[in-house]
Amino acid sequence: MTDKVVLITGTSTGIGFDTAVATAQSGFTTVATMRDLAKAQPLRETGSGVDIRELDVTDPASVEACLRGVLADYGRLDAVVNNAGAAAFGTAETLTMADIRQAMEVNYFGVVEVTKQALPHLRAVGGRVVTVTSVGGAIGQPFNDAYCAAKFAVEGFMQSLAPVAATVGVGVSVIEPGAVATAFVANADVDPAQAIADAGPYASALSRYLERTLTSYTEAQTGAEVGTVVLQALTAEPPVFRWQTSDWARTFVGTSLADLDGSGVLGLTGAWVRPPRE
Template identity: 60%
Template structure:
């Protein structure tokens, strides 16, 4: 494997067991970043190690559970102890959830928020002093679901909206001290993510009064993931790399033309009617 120079910039990436996180970790290492690839369960790192070996790059694989403040602190402190600096963080760890308010418990919603919102804040808070020291970069992988609310994704979109609002508010403040803050917004990505939404399609769908609408939504969504229009993890990771390496990255960065059009339609939809008409068609 190629050796990483001691002078290399150091990036920590969360959620690297699969998908965008795995692809971004390999891409960053290939680009010369000293890459600390973290995941909640290091026994699930086989795919990550295999991808790194195939690419001929070295990764520093470490445990980091974004919902455990002690785990977050240990990971960040370990990077500083071993390398003396942290130049960038990519908040990628996240969890999907499919459901609707009447059927979900508040505990379900809180769990989604813990991973997708508070977990991002925990990592970012621990990293910021070190990013300030080097004029570093804080990048968070959100989603077009952080801009456009989508049926049966209420909790997920709420968490992503919260992340985007927080980071949009933080960006000018962090910028006064030399830290660049950006969010990267993928659309549909062909990863394991769509398989981890908590619905057993083969067992049938029973959402009570919402069953018909949920079936319509799932049929439409599965078709989107199977018809070849979903972006590859590597494609999304390329955009993350552009945000890492750009001299002055934008705050909000979409990963495809489709995502740009989708987000753009929402941002121009002052009264919300265009988005409601669109997403309403997804549920029948």
């Protein structure tokens, strides 16, 4: 892989961090990008030899400048891993429209911007677009209205793009992790007690949801385990479109893919917020 160049977004922590290390160790020339280079030191300290650069996926000029620099220094771009993202915790009445728009800006429009600008370079070499979505891109989850909406949008975008991109030699894949033990959850900056206090008529449902969700993170995957699946998606021949990162994620996503009338999914997620039966 020594002549293959991969650019990864959102690498300061979590899945992006571990994916950058995994691709570098496997022989990819790895360009690890992040919005704030002040957070780059932990990645430098891995000794993985990654090339760390600034990139804000919500700023088209930043994307263009980063890609221009990569092409100038390496002469090619073989793959993009869209990983940058942000949590958006709340439901329709408790989120502001600014919250919802920001979630779409980072989680959806940022992915579209990077992909759109990278495609001409990927076409030149028969490259790959690999995008980290979520099981929340297949199953909408309570109190994640904006986040799941963005992830659904990403999956629709990529599934529509995939057959067209294949005609010009570019493979497109999505990665669907479940709960992952990374800083992503901490970065959501949710104070459970305050969130419940602010939830108004949804307080009891939110309390039950948080109890269930916080428990699930005690058995979460590591970012490194997800990074291994991203690496598989980058190298699989022929490309595979949809990748789950655990048996649990496969079962969970499979519920949605087989659920023609939606009752299976709503029965599942409704149990997360309903009072238990007497």
